[in-house]
Amino acid sequence: MATKKIDLITIKNNKFSLNIKGKPLHPDHEKEFPEANKAQAAYSFSSTLEEIFDFKYHDPEIDQLRLSKFNSTKSYPLFFEYQNYDFYLEAEMPIEIYHPNREIRESLSHPNDNPNVLYGSINFGSDIGYSEFEIRSNSQVVLTFKLEVFPSKIDYQKDYNQLLAEVNREVYNLAYDFLRKTYQQMKISEKQNITEAEFFVIIENIFDDLFKALKRVEESPHHRIIKKRNVRPAARVKKMGRQSLKWLNKNSRHYDQELKLPEKMLAVEKELSYDNFENKFIKWSFSELIKRLKHFKANYRSYKLNPDPDLIAEIDKMIRKLKLKLKHSFLAEVGKLQKIDSISLVLQMAPGYKELYKYYLMLLKGLSLNGDIFRLSIKELWQLYEYWTFLKLNSLLQDKYKMVKNNIIELDYSGINVTLSQGASAEVEYQNPITGEKFTLSYNRASGDSITTNQKPDNILSLSKNDSEHQYKFIFDAKYRLNTAEDGTGYSKRYNGIPGPEESDINTMHRYRDAVAAEMGENYRRTMVGAYVLFPYHDQKKFKNHKFFQSIEQVNIGAFPFLPDSTELVSEFLENIIDESVQSNFDRNLLPAAADEFRPEPEFKVDLLVGSLSSKKQLQYLLDNNLYYLPLQQSILNHNLKYTAIFQSKAKFGDQSGVTYYGRIKNKKIVKRDEIGFPSTRSSGDQNYILFEVESWQQLGKKIKSEGYGVSGSHIYSNLMLLKKADTLPELSIRSLKEWRLWLELKRLKEDIKLKLKNNNLDQNKKIEGFKIGKVEIKFKENRLLAGLKDEQLEFFKLEFMKNPRAVLNKIMELFKEYEDN
Template sequence: MAVKKIDLITIKNDKFSLNIKGKPLHPDHEKKFPEKNKAQASYSFSSSLEKRLDFKYHDPEIDQLKLSQSNSIKSFPLFFEYQNYDFHIEAEEPIELYHPNREIRESLSHPNDKPNVLYGSINFGSDIGYSEFEIRSNSQVILTLKLEVFPSKIDYQQDYNQLLEEVNKEVYNLAYDFLRKTYQEMKISEKQNITEAEFFTIIENIFEDLFKALKRIEESPHHQIIRKRNVKPASRVKKVGRQSLKWLNKNSRHYDQDLKLPEKMLAVEKKLSYDNFENKFIKWSFSELIKRLKHFKVNYSKAKTNPDQNLLNEIDKMIRKLKLKLKHSFLAEVGELQKIDSISLVLQMAPGYKELYKYYLMLLKGLSLNGDIFRLSIKQLWQLYEYWTFLKLNSLLQDKYKMIKNNIIDLDYSGINVTLSQGAAAEVEYQNPITGEKFTLSYNRSSGDGITTNQKPDNILSLSKNDSEHQYKFIFDAKYRLNTAEEGTRYGDRYEGIPGPEESDINTMHRYRDAVAAEMGEDYRRTMVGAYVLFPYRDQEKRFKEHKFYQSIEQVNIGAFPFLPGSTELLADFLENIIDESAQSNFDRNLMPAAADEFRPQPEFKVDLLLGSLRSKKQFEYLLDNNLYYLPLQQSVLNHNLEYVAIFQSKTKFGKQSGVRYYGRIKNKKIVKREEIDFPSSSRSTDQNYLLFEVESWQQLGKKIKSEGYGVSGSHIYSNLMLLKKADTLPELSIRSLKEWRLWLELKRLKEDIKLQLKNDNLDQIQKIEGFRAGKAKIKLKEDILQVELKENQLEFSYSEFIQNPRAVLNKIMGLINDSSQH
């Protein structure tokens, strides 16, 4: 049964009445207050009417209107975001409603052209905080009403205020908006109200920094070169140029024909000018600051019967210092500022100027607002939550990774509102300090190459891996929506009463992942690995692990994470996993088509490459020039289906150039006598059979494979092309199975001192690797069991457990190693 609207607040006497109707319910829980929530909202009014007004408000505990004994109360929240509230106001005289927000002003009108009645429905949308209404009659305010609007999906006192604090901490002023439906009483300290003394507290804290910034500007002020043209006696003109001669030709009367000399000449002089917009802006802001300090001093002196002389002296000192800079610096040559058309890049980015502009923005809020408190509108909660998610994601990444590029703040031209830039410019670049890999987090960037329709998710994490040519992209989309899974609802029954994101938002993630594609060669490929909803949910973060939309992340890489101040652990762990794991693990997160196993060939760990040694540098040059490689004929070589050959350059012969740098595809192979090879031989038996490989062309690897103290003592070793392209060191070419290689991929990303364990330094004598070593820990793979041995401790994991979550397994291994090293 639908709940009817009831009276929430009434203020009336026999000549005036104000009535607000609405549902007495929390809009998401559909329950009456109070229950567990003991939040307190503020309601107050002031009136210039002579007769007392009765102030009543709905009390959910008694489920009826309650008479207040004062004009200001704190009670259970009655007003929430996205709800309609009916206002009915009636008076003896004609009345009008004033509110700073135009939409609210226009929501009420005079029914049946009755000037003394106002009626309409007001919806605060996603604006949270205080909202103040003025009822005016004959241009005079007869009543002022202040309400507090609460969020419905997050805790107001805890989550909302912390969210505001964290946004402003990352980017000053980002949370602020202008003339919205609600406002917040801003404060610097814990005091209830802002007085004029707060202004002095702000300027006192930043005053020295203000002059440090100006000092940086004085070292190199923004300037321009101007040309000044003056006609002077010829003897005073220092430099005669083409313009001077041209002027003289047109003004020949100034040329003395008898003396054959000019009497006057045009002088073109270059002059350095500081008279530009940026310097005018600084001069203007300093002048305004002097006015405000004088005003503060007068008000302070009036308010105190015995004012503090030290404080007055400090104010005078500040004023003198500001005046001194205006008179005895480059600012003295600067003209007056007429208007502010736009904020230039110099003010936003140049050293000194950007700091002064930041302080100007801080002081602007105090300078432009009157009264005992600063009243600033806050961005709509859905937008604020969207901003917070991007900033918090960056904060989580900065805890572990190095930020190398940051471009997230964009100021609008009015200088009033600060927003996050969007698209290609809104990107923060990081680097993994262990692997050196770079990755980016972008905000509100269009994706999809316009194949069908562009998609614009909130946040895209693009990972680049050393062992892959492609990027692996993950979407994190902020959705300020929460289904509380109430008992008896379809959602509650289906998801066992665990609150979570709306199903429609999960469906959007499917669309994002599947719709974003890029052109690769002649066809198109999906570029997004996974997509996840970030939604506002705090309570029992661990319980959400039981939700279907969390478990689906592991199954199909679509799902959700609770994300609020104090509820970031699940997402932080996931970010660490996908960034630290190998490209292979990132790739394995992709959801394959149903017929993938039938039509996609399984990767084979076959021997298809021969890595051969050399006898001399001249032989190396001969092989490269002639696109071939040869070695004494051995039946074992013919037993392998070789497709590639690579060259090993030993430390003794090549020094710093040692390692593996060149490989090539085998075009042809044939058996020849040694004497048929046109390169001198130290052997006397020239009729010996050799195997000759003709190579299509020698290719250079993207990075050299280091020998790391190992070598090829015989003529060759076997490996495969995949290992050759992905290996960093020579021992890695001895890996003989896909499982070993996959384990090695993840292990070598953890620590630099992780090595392969081999029986012999000569790789031609190696049939298989013994395992891996990290410090004193031995790591072995026996069939489908991963074993870790360290002194008397031993851990075992199934290989399938490792593949399912490699980072979790490796973190346990590293925990054992770290604990041992500490003891």
């Protein structure tokens, strides 16, 4: 393993010499030259000196300097970011060096004040790409040397270009969405300010995608059913209806009086028609596109003395493909578009149609975007990575959740602007389509109440849950740094030789989580649940064994590899924390050591009685007098009841059935039935009743629906927490934390989850049997969670479910989907 510095580049003749020394191998690998690596870096020079130069560069394959036949060459990368390289220049004349970067210029000096010699150590920092040096003598350039600096943490030719492409694509997608919402009213005669050159650049880039979108439309075109009326020979009319008989009465000449049979009849037939606004719009936009291409070709030929035949052929090919679709697809059955009054929901939302509409806007308007992100120097890779991280997180969220609004794209007098920049904050709001919950992803936003120092993480995901008034926040901080865990280093020993983020960045996550606090009443509370480093690394499978990945489950501090082809771990984690219940979000918090002594677990002891009614009039009597009563039973006295609620049965209350009213019990007493002011026809007056005096009757935020269940006796038992969180009556039968937690998670996945009970009369059930999704049955048995379907059964430990409920339930849902598919 080579560690010493050797000559990487030499440029010499009798009057001048330049030597650059450094480590010959990729600093993140420090291993022998990888033959499979196809990366090529460019090196070149030019000189005003007449003498011939020897230009040599280090070739790792032969491990020595190779002479170049030309003044430029390409070889395996020799120069990387954040590495030190020694420059030594000597000439017969006084020399100076110029480089755009001041730090690099000042890194070289004249030893012993010798003006003919320059020496120093140069570090390119995070600057990547081409770096050009000018060697000057008496203010005249005598030699220019250009080299290419590669990033050490990502693949330059693959990842770097992909980062740039994805940043542009995500920004432009946001802009398209913005345009779609802005330009709801359009007319065909609207002026098109887009230039010819811009038009062709756009059409070249989107042409293949345009046809992919059309293919999606062809698989399921928007259509309507129309009725066609044709007069045919009676023998060819399959079905006679009222309209046919009515027609025959008006056209009696077609009725043979001798045979008593009609000769001709009106046939009314239903047909599929694609002749609607949306398909007319596509046909019109394709026709307009053909016109624009022909116009562009004509202008190109007239302006260009020697038109490129390949370009002309490309334009003709596009025109042919568009014409073919107009003649040989469902579009051939579509009529002409007369006007565009408004854009329909089909064009805005339907698969295929919305993409075609987006491309139409793009070609109509062009797309001129302004903002710091487009003035970003290609050398500032750390900043590009930071922007990409925020935009990619949004892209992952858009795959599953509905974007409600964003302030990344804004419109002012100068045009469409991208607000994403180092000094500004940005925020995107989403909605979970299943639960209706809203959440935000913010960039570069100061957090907390600045009690000590202000904290400004890169990305904060703030989750709001239906069952909680608090937000649950998670930090995702982009760090363009990678420790390669070289053999023999302390990092390698501590983390089993697996590359990962720097320890200092993990420590920063601890600081973020612990330092960000907010004022809540008289006290301050920590608002961050977890904090994670996003860093540039490819091997997600390998990183799963890294301590900083496993620590996420243990303390909610850790790291995720995050690059264009390495997003699955982050995507899965985002889905987990967004889709899981508020209880699971809360359980991710790292609590103080004494939390178990002072923080009570959700209690499932009985403290609530849900009582039934004998009539509608009884309900009003109870509400007016703030009381509830029922026949005395010893079991009622065995419970420490603090609350009571009223069940309104389906038989007596119809659509008003369920549980709406509850109250806190302020007094209990045993009375005779005839002491209660409401008359009864069933019981004798001297029967003992228990009477609850209620402080006041309260209405639940939402009615608990009966869902076909009832109470055949006088009452059932439950607790206040379940009462406030339940949607249906059988949920009040849940008796343990683990069952309640499972129910919470299942409800967020599927609406048609059912509790499995032996009897629909809840007072006859002592416990629930489990839960059902279709034919899949789920239940707890001792310390295990079982999910069964016929002969197939999945089994999980209770602790496994409590730590990561979404992962367990996703496996169960796969079983459910497999059953549905079959």
